[in-house]
Amino acid sequence: MCQLLGMNCNVPTDICFSFSGFQARGGATDVHSDGWGIAFFEGRGTRVFLDPQPSASSPVAELVSRYPIRSMNVIAHIRKATQGTVALENTHPFMRELWGRYWIFAHNGNLLDFQPTLDGSFMPVGNTDSERAFCWLLQEFRRRFGEVMPSVDALFAALHELTLAIAGHGEFNFLLSNGDCLFAHASTRLSYIVRQAPFAEAHLKDQDLTVDFREVTGARDRVAVIATLPLTDNEQWTTMPAGTLWRFIDGAPAGQQATRPGPPRN
Amino acid sequence: MCQLLGMNCNVPTDICFSFSGFQARGGATDVHSDGWGIAFFEGRGTRVFLDPQPSASSPVAELVSRYPIRSMNVIAHIRKATQGTVALENTHPFMRELWGRYWIFAHNGNLLDFQPTLDGSFMPVGNTDSERAFCWLLQEFRRRFGEVMPSVDALFAALHELTLAIAGHGEFNFLLSNGDCLFAHASTRLSYIVRQAPFAEAHLKDQDLTVDFREVTGARDRVAVIATLPLTDNEQWTTMPAGTLWRFIDGAPAGQQATRPGPPRN
Numbered sequence: 001m002c003q004l005l006g007m008n009c010n011v012p013t014d015i016c017f018s019f020s021g022f023q024a025r026g027g028a029t030d031v032h033s034d035g036w037g038i039a040f041f042e043g044r045g046t047r048v049f050l051d052p053q054p055s056a057s058s059p060v061a062e063l064v065s066r067y068p069i070r071s072m073n074v075i076a077h078i079r080k081a082t083q084g085t086v087a088l089e090n091t092h093p094f095m096r097e098l099w100g101r102y103w104i105f106a107h108n109g110n111l112l113d114f115q116p117t118l119d120g121s122f123m124p125v126g127n128t129d130s131e132r133a134f135c136w137l138l139q140e141f142r143r144r145f146g147e148v149m150p151s152v153d154a155l156f157a158a159l160h161e162l163t164l165a166i167a168g169h170g171e172f173n174f175l176l177s178n179g180d181c182l183f184a185h186a187s188t189r190l191s192y193i194v195r196q197a198p199f200a201e202a203h204l205k206d207q208d209l210t211v212d213f214r215e216v217t218g219a220r221d222r223v224a225v226i227a228t229l230p231l232t233d234n235e236q237w238t239t240m241p242a243g244t245l246w247r248f249i250d251g252a253p254a255g256q257q258a259t260r261p262g263p264p265r266n
Numbered sequence: 267m268c269q270l271l272g273m274n275c276n277v278p279t280d281i282c283f284s285f286s287g288f289q290a291r292g293g294a295t296d297v298h299s300d301g302w303g304i305a306f307f308e309g310r311g312t313r314v315f316l317d318p319q320p321s322a323s324s325p326v327a328e329l330v331s332r333y334p335i336r337s338m339n340v341i342a343h344i345r346k347a348t349q350g351t352v353a354l355e356n357t358h359p360f361m362r363e364l365w366g367r368y369w370i371f372a373h374n375g376n377l378l379d380f381q382p383t384l385d386g387s388f389m390p391v392g393n394t395d396s397e398r399a400f401c402w403l404l405q406e407f408r409r410r411f412g413e414v415m416p417s418v419d420a421l422f423a424a425l426h427e428l429t430l431a432i433a434g435h436g437e438f439n440f441l442l443s444n445g446d447c448l449f450a451h452a453s454t455r456l457s458y459i460v461r462q463a464p465f466a467e468a469h470l471k472d473q474d475l476t477v478d479f480r481e482v483t484g485a486r487d488r489v490a491v492i493a494t495l496p497l498t499d500n501e502q503w504t505t506m507p508a509g510t511l512w513r514f515i516d517g518a519p520a521g522q523q524a525t526r527p528g529p530p531r532n
Contacts, residue, residue, distance in 0.1 A: 044391050045354025047316050063329045088311025097362060100389035120413035121387065123366035125310050147386035 002092070002108040003030070004190065005038075005076040006175040006226040008182040008248035012042070012070035013223050017211045019076065020065045021204035021231040026055030026078035029206045035091040036061060038076035039104040040069045041179035046102045050091045073177045077106035084128035093175075094131050096122055098138050099149035101178045105134040108228060109171030109187055130174075133166050137176070152181055156247050159183055160257040163245050167259050175226065181249040184226050185259065186240035191230050193237045194252050196222040202232045222251030268358070268374040269296070270456065271304075271342040272441040272492040274448040274514035278308070278336035279489050283477045285342065286331045287470035287497040292321030292344035295472045301357040302327060304342035305370040306335045307445035312368045316357045339443045343372035348395075355392035359441075362388055364404050365415035367444045371400040374494060375437030375453055396440075399432050403442070418447055422513050425449055426523040429511050433525050441492065447515045450492050451525065452506035457496050459503045460518050462488040468498045488517030 005022045007015050019038065026036045036055035039048040047069065055061040055078050077092035084090035093106040107130035114129055121142060122135035140162050145154070159176070163185055166172050172187040184190060195202075197220070199213035226248070230237035240246060243260025246253055271288045273281050285304065292302045302321035305314040313335065321327040321344050343358035350356040359372040373396035380395055387408060388401035406428050411420070425442070429451055432438050438453040450456060461468075463486070465479035492514070496503035506512060509526025512519055 042318075042354045045316070045318075045357065047354065048314065050311070050313050052311075059329065059333050063325065067325050088308045088313065091311065095361070097389065097391060099386075100391055102391055120365075120408075123363060125363060125366055125368055142386075 002077055002079045003228040004106055004108050004173060004175050004226070006182055006184060007071070007074040007223060008251055009072045009221070009223045010250040011218070011221050012072055013221065014068035014070050015074050016065055016068055017202070017204070017209070018225055018231055020209055021206040022076060022078065022227070023055045023061050023065055024206040026061070028056035034079040034081040034086045036076070036078040037091050037093050037106070038064055038074065039093045039095065040071040041073040041102070041104070041177065042069070042071055044101065044179060046095060046104060046179070048093065048095055048104070050088060052086055052088050052091055073179055073182050075104050075106050075175045075177055075182070077108070082110045084126055087126065089126035090128050090131070092130060094134050096134070096138055098142060099147070101149065103138060103176065103178050105137070105174060105176050107133060108173040111166065111169040111172060114166065114169040133172070137162055152247070152249070156183070156255060156257070160245055160259070163259050173228070181247050181254070182226070184240070184246045184248065186242060186244050186246070187259070188242050189228055190226060190240045191237040192224055192226040192240060192253070193230070193235055194222065194224045196251070201234070203234045205231060205233045224248045224251050224253070268343055268345045269494040270372055270374050270439060270441050270492070272448055272450060273337070273340040273489060274517055275338045275487070275489045276516040277484070277487050278338055279487065280334035280336050281340050282331055282334055283468070283470070283475070284491055284497055286475055287472040288342060288344065288493065289321045289327050289331055290472040292327070294322035300345040300347040300352045302342070302344040303357050303359050303372070304330055304340065305359045305361065306337040307339040307368070307370070307443065308335070308337055310367065310445060312361060312370060312445070314359065314361055314370070316354060318352055318354050318357055339445050339448050341370050341372050341441045341443055341448070343374070348376045350392055350394035353392065356394045356397070358396060360397050360400050362400070362404055364408060365413070367415065369404060369442065369444050371396075371403070371440060371442050373399060374439040377432065377435040377438060380432065380435040399438070402432075403428055418513070418515070422449070422521060422523070426511055426525070429525050439494070447513050447520070448492070450506070450512045450514065452508060452510050452512070453525070454508050455494055456492060456506045457494075457503040458490055458492040458506060458519070459496070459501055460488065460490045462517070467500070469500045471497060471499045490514045490517050490519070
């Protein structure tokens with residue numbers, strides 16, 4: 001499979017520390033060596049860095065881990081190919097524009113027999129199940145809401161319905177953002193942590209690297225980091241229950257919906 | 267204004283040499299210091315590197331000038347803002363998807379009173395005349411050709427008509443590619459060179475840097491480089507007449523159309 005990393009904050013924050021640990025999983029401490037990518041929102045703009053090389057040895061990943069890009073919403077992905085060849089066009093995260101906003105999407109999982117009807121408004125460039133799901137999500141958003149972006153509440157409700165429809169096809173952990181907030185679906189496996197005052201030290205699992213957040217944060221800063229598996233070994237991460245869709249705003253969870261039917265009753 | 271750089275080749279080629287000279291114009295040897303960007307097609311995928319910082323001092327530009335990404339179609343831009351603030355969302359080149367292909371666009375010029383009706387299928391994220399023109403071009407492509415990408419001849423003919431309509435609003439030098447070929451419009455100022463066997467040495471204007479293409483090319487390689495102003499001082503560049511739309515395929519010009527009416531007659 002793949003691994004996901006997301007960040008949602010209340011002030012523009014760099015992700016260099018978390019990315020350093022995540023990057024190591026792409027071919028060094030773990031097997032996800034079929035490419036990687038990271039997208040940063042900066043205002044309405046986005047920067048997407050992609051590399052079909054393993055992140056552990058990618059010069060672009062090296063730049064990203066050292067060059068502090070401050071962002072309020074970040075989505076990163078390291079790939080272990082399931083569907084689709086190892087190629088740039090199959091490297092996550094994917095980007096499209098809808099309602100004059102960029103949308104960024106990354107997926108960890110495997111969807112079987114998911115061949116929705118696409119009307120041409122958003123078409124996959126590569127051949128992954130992931131990009132197909134992303135295109136269908138945006139198509140359905142537009143079909144429901146027309147030409148004006150709705151409230152984040154309305155978006156979240158629609159995303160919940162659409163996620164239910166896709167999740168029936170298999171494992172569908174994903175991160176999605178339009179720069180205003182970050183949606184996260186724990187289909188099988190996703191964890192998060194919220195860092196806020198009082199800040200402390202954090203130590204990476206995948207590299208012997210420690211940061212003292214007291215030295216690099218302001219009193220009101222709040223940062224949520226979401227990852228397939230916890231990135232640090234001395235902090236308390238929250239496991240998101242399988243079958244939950246979350247939204248993160250201003251560095252904290254702000255709503256949750258179940259995406260798995262309860263146990264059968266009679 | 268801004269400066270454009272494009273490359274179209276018959277084999278995947280790196281642009282490190284040309285980009286080094288171009289990069290210096292973004293704040294070192296010239297005044298284009300309101301951001302820069304470069305997009306590489308690799309197969310159907312694209313990599314877009316953007317930085318609202320001057321290219322002459324950008325760590326991302328430093329990476330791009332040293333990391334050989336091999337591509338058959340490249341579009342780069344350094345910006346001197348005319349319309350739109352200095353911000354990431356206004357940094358060229360712009361990217362959209364149409365017909366399951368990525369499209370990349372960069373513009374040098376200034377369009378006045380260009381406020382086309384946009385139907386929502388492609389909407390600007392920033393506030394430049396350039397992104398507005400790009401969105402309108404793609405919308406009109408889709409309106410004409412429906413859901414399947416037409417032949418490159420049909421595209422070129424449509425682009426010619428659409429360019430005529432936009433060019434009436436002002437200076438409209440642009441580069442556009444879907445990865446198959448590169449379209450270039452010389453509204454006022456654009457030059458190109460085709461490098462092919464027998465290869466020779468080239469020396470940059472903007473940096474004291476020489477490359478001997480005999481050492482880095484194969485006998486059948488052919489590379490067209492298109493730039494606002496020639497990048498080397500010991501080669502013969504061709505000035506593209508003002509009011510001409512070109513297409514480049516496999517490293518050479520392959521068609522040209524006038525976009526300026528002839529002198530008035532009576």
